[in-house]
Amino acid sequence: MHIHLYRSSLWSKGLQVFPVVSTCPLTTSILRRTFTTTRQQYKAVPPKPKMSTDATTLKGQPLDKAAFDALMRRRMFFTPSFEIYGGVSGLFDLGPPGAALQSNLIDTWKKHFIIEENMLEVDCTVLTPHVVLKTSGHVDKFADWMCKDPKTGDILRADHFVEDVLESRLKGDKEARGLETQATAQDKDPKRAKKKGKGEVAVKLDDALVQEYEEVLAKIDNYDGDQLGELIKKYDLKNPKSGLQPSPPVAFNLMFQTSIGPSSNVPSYLRPETAQGQFMNFAKLLEYNMGQMPFASASIGKSYRNEISPRAGLLRVREFLMAEIEHFVDPKGGKKHPRFHEVEHIELPLLDGPTQLAGQTTVKKIAIGKAVQEGIVNNETIGYFLARISLFVEKIGIDMTKIRFRQHMANEMAHYASDCYDLEVKCSAGWVECVGCADRSAYDLAVHTKQTGKPLVVREQLETPEIITSWEVDIDKKKFGPFFKKNAKLVESALEATTQDHREQIAKALTDTGKFSLDVPEMGKVEVGIDLVKVEQKTRTENIREYTPNVIEPSFGIGRLLFALCEHNYWTRAEEGGEETRGVLSFPPAMAPTKVLIVPLSSNDKFVPFINELSRKLRAAGVSCRVDNSSASIGKRYARNDELGTALAVTVDFQTLQDNTITLRDRDSTRQVRADEDKVVAAIQAVVNGAQTWEDVEKSLPVFTQQES
């Protein structure tokens, strides 16, 4: 979650733009596992210690990252795009289970947000003209800091570079201290122990320096380019590849530029977020909503960012799916939310800005109602969405002990935002921002209104009329038109878009000098005389209140959630006393890529009509199923599907042909029940739609015991 800092801290700075091309074929490692075992013998076992990392699996085992990654590739959850040509860094395709998991995630998202909150879903274009993104500030300011290795030419994202080197030094310090303790305990010379470390990796640091590094890392998102440059110099941070300090950080704009049409004269970009399309349609959406406020629009679609250093699989890529909500709210009255009372009791793990500024990462568990009351969260609407985000990630199966809501620090926050909390999820790659939830204030609607002269505002009938005093622009059309000729409309639009403060300044300039200077976006500075325009303060009675709504924006990265979901639901089991372990992905049934595996005992033709009929019934019930009639043993077929996260398995055997009974197996416990086909189909439906758990099924249908080998 480093981009916001640099992007936001660049809002007021000039940028240099560097093209970055990076290709990096991804290696594929495949772990083959074979086993024969019985269902009673399965149990969670830790993987071989040499492969362990700090991260843990669903069952608290140390995460065997290599085995997890191999499973993701082997079962084709996702795969590098264009791999037969060597791949392109930061581009991935989803395979069948990954695509199905993504569909289920989106489906749950739509139900949880769009349907539950009556949001207005839109689907806007990816291609976005230059003027839109220039106005929104992205052309000038949507950038990260990058530096270059003077010898190897490596392009490094500056904050990642600082972070990586400091973390590696801290790791080395820990190792050196560990070795020292070990050596002291064994009454050996600690210096000898230290030598066991590799270069920088096992060097003991001063206690004060350790504290300094930890403080820098705690607020790594809070530094701008100059400050990152200073850190590189101060701590003499070197690229391990060359042993040299990289060049001072410069800003790199992350948008992909293109042009629309054959003449290439309409510059445009691939959108870096879906939000702008929603803002473009604000006035029509408000009308569609019959002028009623508050309301929210929502959009699911691809966004594109030319990331400096894509890494960690799906976590930082150059093309990704976003699900974004723009909730439009009246800024008057503290941005209350009509349904806040429904969520105010929900406790959320919050890491607020002041805690981070103090160099700490302590999370406070606090009811969202209290957090809003105490001002830890700025307003009810943002609080409401934080709670709803938390309920959503719980529903899809994220491990709730591995989440936190981290507030942006003042420097990190975009200048238009009054508050911003990210949902961060702990993965093997550390804490990863999966959802941003920002209060974008009136910024976007106001800048687009100013640029286009189209009022993106709400007009509200007032119960009691208001007496308003305001600065009004009075144009002498007879002189104005002939004076500005074809540019008259442009100058008039720029005048109409001026704020009250600006008009007051114009009035003063007219009184003092008889003229004023006006910025017209398409023309630059234009001088206007008092003979053409007057600006005076007038008083009127208003029956209508006009305001620009504020926007609260929950913004979800679907790929990051998908990856976190896989990691959090992964664990391994093995036969008792055996060496072999196998992966299981324990997704909640509603998220499972395939709900049911159908396994005929053998390839005997007699099973075919029954299997066809069972598949038809399951499909008719809206339950996805796959038949595995391969020649592998039943145990192997189950194992393959445990790795795919398939929630349930039905076995069809010779007894089925006699009495129409089938067995139903639960992926997580490997336990089975046996009952009449219709009863099993009903149980499957109940488990998949969340009406029953496996325990409920075992209470209502006879338990069945059989070997899985």
Ligand SMILES: Nc1ncnc2c1ncn2[C@@H]1O[C@H](COP(=O)(O)OP(=O)(O)OP(=O)(O)O)[C@@H](O)[C@H]1O
């Ligand atoms: N390069 C990326 N790859 C995958 N997902 C991304 C990427 N950039 C952003 N996202 C997702 O989109 C969401 C909203 O985008 P936002 O602009 O808030 O991210 P960000 O703060 O720029 O992220 P980061 O700081 O990690 O680059 C993020 O929470 C994240 O889930």
